[in-house]
Amino acid sequence: MNIVEAWVRVVRPPIILISVVGASAGALNVTIGQGDDLPQATYMMTCLFAALLAAGLMVHNDYYDLPSDRVTRPHKPLPMGIIRPETAKWVGFGLMAAAVLVAFFGRWWDFGEVDVPTALMVAFVFLVGLYYNARGKYTGIWGHVMVAIGVGLIPYVGAMPFGDYVSMAPLALGIGVMEVGREIMVCAGDIEGDRAAGFCTLPVKVGQRKSLLVALAFYIASVPFFYLYLPRIAAHIPGLSGEVFGPVYYVGTTVFLVTLFVLWVLVWRTPVWDSFEAYIRTGSRLAIFLYQLLLLSEAFI
Numbered sequence: 505m506n507i508v509e510a511w512v513r514v515v516r517p518p519i520i521l522i523s524v525v526g527a528s529a530g531a532l533n534v535t536i537g538q539g540d541d542l543p544q545a546t547y548m549m550t551c552l553f554a555a556l557l558a559a560g561l562m563v564h565n566d567y568y569d570l571p572s573d574r575v576t577r578p579h580k581p582l583p584m585g586i587i588r589p590e591t592a593k594w595v596g597f598g599l600m601a602a603a604v605l606v607a608f609f610g611r612w613w614d615f616g617e618v619d620v621p622t623a624l625m626v627a628f629v630f631l632v633g634l635y636y637n638a639r640g641k642y643t644g645i646w647g648h649v650m651v652a653i654g655v656g657l658i659p660y661v662g663a664m665p666f667g668d669y670v671s672m673a674p675l676a677l678g679i680g681v682m683e684v685g686r687e688i689m690v691c692a693g694d695i696e697g698d699r700a701a702g703f704c705t706l707p708v709k710v711g712q713r714k715s716l717l718v719a720l721a722f723y724i725a726s727v728p729f730f731y732l733y734l735p736r737i738a739a740h741i742p743g744l745s746g747e748v749f750g751p752v753y754y755v756g757t758t759v760f761l762v763t764l765f766v767l768w769v770l771v772w773r774t775p776v777w778d779s780f781e782a783y784i785r786t787g788s789r790l791a792i793f794l795y796q797l798l799l800l801s802e803a804f805i
Contacts, residue, residue, distance in 0.1 A: 510581035514566055514592060515559040523558035523658055524551050525796040530662030530672045532803035533748065545613035546665050549606055553626055554662065556603035561633045564596025568637045576697030600630045610665045622664040629654045641703035648687040648706060656680025670743035678729030685722030686788055688715050689771060693780025712775055720768055730757045749802050756798040763791045
């Protein structure tokens with residue numbers, strides 16, 4: 505593995521893509537999806553800060569995950585010594601700081617103004633990410649919640665530069681609650697490495713089986729939020745239109761949620777490292793990406 509390949513692996517292009525597509529889903533559904541024009545420069549800046557933030561979080565995370573990765577993923581660039589840990593730490597920090605700056609000037613080219621609300625939200629995710637990377641895995645379930653905050657906010661932050669602070673809120677809540685469960689399952693797969701590293705994730709604290717039941721509870725709790733867009737329910741939520749999403753959303757959301765529960769069952773039946781890698785790290789991540797593509801398509805239907 506050469507240095508270029510190592511950096512590509514550390515920034516995790518699939519995660520960057522998921523972040524950009526998620527932010528785009530928010531941006532396009534509150535503009536084109538509502539019959540409005542898309543401010544193109546603002547949209548490009550939105551995609552850019554989403555990519556920078558995701559890449560920075562991933563690189564910075566690898567620095568703090570190094571003790572665990574030496575046990576469970578020794579083939580990664582930092583455990584192999586191809587990238588110096590301190591270099592990864594500061595490159596990750598720099599990418600996240602750049603994301604805040606891009607968000608601040610995101611509306612400048614189309615509207616001639618800075619975007620303080622979006623910059624503050626990106627800075628919030630930046631700070632939560634910093635704290636999670638440094639301390640989150642020692643705080644039990646709160647560490648999983650920290651990760652979920654950043655993931656859930658992706659479509660919401662994508663809509664903010666276009667002046668919409670309501671339409672993506674139910675979706676953000678649904679994804680955020682669901683992601684707490686998914687993160688618990690990811691750490692359940694990493695339990696041996698996390699124990700060796702001295703991390704205090706929920707699976708380390710309560711055991712693998714019990715943590716999977718907690719993850720299932722979060723999956724179940726997330727379901728109602730995805731359906732708050734139903735017209736009869738949306739009518740009771742201030743500022744939320746019942747026309748944000750249509751039938752394709754409800755069908756696709758149902759398929760997505762069923763897929764997550766099926767993946768949970770597969771892991772529950774065989775809770776070994778290979779199962780977590782196949783069904784949670786890969787399977788659920790693929791399901792999330794396909795779901796984001798469906799959300800993206802909603803803007804054009």
